Amino acid sequence: MSQPSSSELQSSRPPAPEGAATRLIACRDCDLLQQEVPLERHADAHCIRCNSVLYRGTRTGMNLMLSLMLACAFLLIVSNVFPIAVLEAQGTRVEATLFSTVLTVYDQGRELVALLVLLTTIVLPALEIGCLLYLLVPLWLGRPASRTPLVFRLVMAIHPWSMMEIFLLGVLVTLVKLNDFATIIPGVSLWSFCALIVFFTAASSAFSTRDFWEWVVSSQAGQLEELPQ
Ligand SMILES: [Zn+2]
Structure with missing residues (x-):
């Protein structure tokens, strides 16, 4: 995390000139009220x-954020449709998809593990x-979507539980171990899942809560301007 710089807030800052918009923000850890400054x-x-x-300064524009999420949606669909790997042993050929992996774990009597994999990965x-x-x-x-605050809180609650990279690590370790007993052919899903993790991580690090609410406020302002006088 970067060290405080000249942009660091000053609670003892002199009052803003009359007419200038001054916004206060409370520290989430110690509750100290401080003036916001442009970053x-x-x-x-x-x-x-x-x-x-x-708070963080602007990270990315809306177009890039939307492009990243559309790419993530496409890669998630590809990852679930195509096999993650094809195993060939003694004339038998088995295609494993993400969902069939969950079913296999379930059939082995590990219902809780199967449920966790299903939730955190798909x-x-x-x-x-x-x-x-x-x-x-x-x-x-x-135009902002209806129930934006509720859906945004849902996103914030879900985010820590997405653990695709841990699942991928488990799959790679399993495939390396199985390589001694069967021929492993990586499937389309394996590559798309890797790409999904890269895009999803990039989107997460680029996303700024502050940027998002700025977009909401400016779209609401645009809507008000459109209203007949
Ligand atoms: Zn504080």
Whole structure:
């Protein structure tokens, strides 16, 4: 995390000139109220008392964010449709997809593990990507989606539970171990799943909560301007 810089907030800052908009923000860790200051791109504002991050400067534009989420949605569909690997041994050929992997774990009597894999690898990433597209597409069209705060809170709650990279690591270890007993042919899904993790990580690091709400506010302002006087 970057160190406080000249953009660091000053709670003892002199009052803003009359007429200038002054916004206050409370530190989530120590509750200290501080004035917001404009930040440079990719800079962070830190609390002057506890040094925790108060807010981040602009990370990315809406077009890039929407493009990343559309790419993630496409890669998630490809990852679920095509096999992750084809195993050939003694004349037998088995195609393993993401979902058939869950079913195999379930059939082995590990219902809880199967449920966890299903949720963290397929259901929750799909829900998160779907919710973000639900929020971003209307914003891109100039109008915020209905129930935006509720859906955004859902995205924030889901995000820590998407663990696709852990699943991929498990699959790779298993494939390397199985290589001694069977011929392993990596499937389309394996590559698309790797690409999905890269795109999803890029989108997560580029996403700024502050940017998102700025987009919502500016789209609402645009809507108000469109209203007949
Ligand atoms: Zn603080």
